[in-house]
Amino acid sequence: MTVESTAARKPRRSAGGKAGATGTGTETAAEATGAAAEATGTGAKRAPRTTRAAARKGTAEPQLVQLLTPEGKRVKNAEYDPYVADVTPDELRGLYRDMVLTRRFDAEATSLQRQGELGLWASLLGQEAAQIGSGRALRDDDYVFPTYREHGVAWCRGVDPANLLGMFRGVNNGGWDPNSNNFHLYTIVIGSQTLHATGYAMGVAKDGADSAVIAYFGDGASSQGDVAESFTFSAVYNAPVVFFCQNNQWAISEPTEKQTRVPLYQRAQGYGFPGVRVDGNDVLGCLAVTKWALERARRGEGPTLVEAYTYRMGAHTTSDDPTRYRHDDERAAWEAKDPILRLRRFLEASNHTDEGFFAELEAESEALGRRVREAVRSMPDPDHFAIFENVYADGHALVDEERAQFAAYQASFADAPEGGN
Numbered sequence: 001m002t003v004e005s006t007a008a009r010k011p012r013r014s015a016g017g018k019a020g021a022t023g024t025g026t027e028t029a030a031e032a033t034g035a036a037a038e039a040t041g042t043g044a045k046r047a048p049r050t051t052r053a054a055a056r057k058g059t060a061e062p063q064l065v066q067l068l069t070p071e072g073k074r075v076k077n078a079e080y081d082p083y084v085a086d087v088t089p090d091e092l093r094g095l096y097r098d099m100v101l102t103r104r105f106d107a108e109a110t111s112l113q114r115q116g117e118l119g120l121w122a123s124l125l126g127q128e129a130a131q132i133g134s135g136r137a138l139r140d141d142d143y144v145f146p147t148y149r150e151h152g153v154a155w156c157r158g159v160d161p162a163n164l165l166g167m168f169r170g171v172n173n174g175g176w177d178p179n180s181n182n183f184h185l186y187t188i189v190i191g192s193q194t195l196h197a198t199g200y201a202m203g204v205a206k207d208g209a210d211s212a213v214i215a216y217f218g219d220g221a222s223s224q225g226d227v228a229e230s231f232t233f234s235a236v237y238n239a240p241v242v243f244f245c246q247n248n249q250w251a252i253s254e255p256t257e258k259q260t261r262v263p264l265y266q267r268a269q270g271y272g273f274p275g276v277r278v279d280g281n282d283v284l285g286c287l288a289v290t291k292w293a294l295e296r297a298r299r300g301e302g303p304t305l306v307e308a309y310t311y312r313m314g315a316h317t318t319s320d321d322p323t324r325y326r327h328d329d330e331r332a333a334w335e336a337k338d339p340i341l342r343l344r345r346f347l348e349a350s351n352h353t354d355e356g357f358f359a360e361l362e363a364e365s366e367a368l369g370r371r372v373r374e375a376v377r378s379m380p381d382p383d384h385f386a387i388f389e390n391v392y393a394d395g396h397a398l399v400d401e402e403r404a405q406f407a408a409y410q411a412s413f414a415d416a417p418e419g420g421n
């Protein structure tokens with residue numbers, strides 16, 4: 001991969017990031033995954049399974065950065081407040097709008113899958129704050145390596161939402177030029193994009209640029225060897241990369257407690273760079289913590305791990321049925337911590353909005369849904385032979401053979417007797 005950067009060249013500090021992990025290293029596996037559910041929750045009839053495990057062990061909650069409570073109250077935080085001190089009411093409304101439109105787009109995509117217009121959809125429902133907060137912390141010259149669920153980050157990068165759907169409809173292999181928005185194509189091979197991000201960030205450092213790189217991945221991905229290698233390489237090469245882990249509590253049907261014995265953010269400690277857990281349903285918290293981590297990267301202080309503690313409200317994908325492995329009450333407890341609702345409460349309490357704002361946004365949401373629906377339905381079917389293109393730069397005998405086989409197969413239909421194929 002070539003690294004091009006037009007950013008101002010600035011000398012970087014020498015390697016050796018501070019080991020500033022915020023964890024105590026004493027929490028148990030149960031706390032690692034579930035205890036913060038109570039830190040921000042308003043309580044449900046039955047606590048989530050992971051929380052019950054922590055309660056059984058009588059263990060304390062891991063630290064969690066939170067600037068906005070579920071009730072929409074602003075919490076002071078001396079360390080991270082400076083990173084959001086300049087956020088204007090207009091920008092706050094902007095964050096709200098981003099989250100509402102992302103959720104509306106996501107709901108439309110789920111419906112389109114149910115109507116047979118998409119083959120599959122991976123919903124981000126519940127993770128809007130983690131994605132919009134971190135996405136809005138980025139500069140245009142920063143580079144993003146996403147998974148397959150980063151629709152909110154894509155929105156922040158200016159990728160047309162309709163373009164996200166081509167791959168899920170099966171009509172293209174991605175649908176956007178990564179270099180137009182510094183937003184790489186969606187990556188399905190779990191965790192592999194952290195390696196791409198690390199390599200890219202090492203290139204940025206060699207260029208002497210002061211831009212940063214961010215890699216998104218999930219709690220399940222944190223168990224991948226690729227992620228461990230990325231942590232090692234980024235640490236020793238002091239690469240300007242932020243590892244943004246959305247701990248949404250589940251990796252398909254595997255709960256986070258099966259991935260780790262310590263809170264995920266503490267993994268960074270072993271590699272010698274800081275790790276922070278932020279309330280992933282708090283858009284201001286995510287904005288502040290990501291800005292802090294990006295600034296560290298720009299200053300030449302190397303990688304940071306951010307664990308955004310959140311929840312996957314929907315199914316893993318439209319092919320999944322979460323009722324097979326988790327209780328409804330778990331979801332109910334997280335509904336009380338909804339990222340959009342809490343910002344709305346804050347905006348209303350601060351008199352930053354009026355009814356007109358919400359009504360206009362509602363109309364804008366519906367228009368977005370309509371536009372995406374129409375765009376998907378009118379996507380042209382691909383040339384059947386396009387799948388053989390772009391496999392190898394100069395072609396390959398095996399691909400040629402497969403193309404010929406497929407051509408013969410297609411041709412066999414022309415000769416088939418009427419009514420049969």
Ligand SMILES: Cc1ncc(C[n+]2csc(CCOP(=O)(O)OP(=O)(O)O)c2C)c(N)n1
Binds near residue numbers: 190219
């Ligand atoms: C290398 C690899 N192994 C397995 C899979 C199958 N797979 C797809 S999604 C997924 C779970 C990922 O969970 P997590 O990292 O927590 O992300 P989330 O889906 O929760 O956003 C798995 C195992 C895959 N795509 N790639």
Ligand SMILES: [Mg+2]
Binds near residue numbers: 219220248249250
């Ligand atoms: Mg997950």
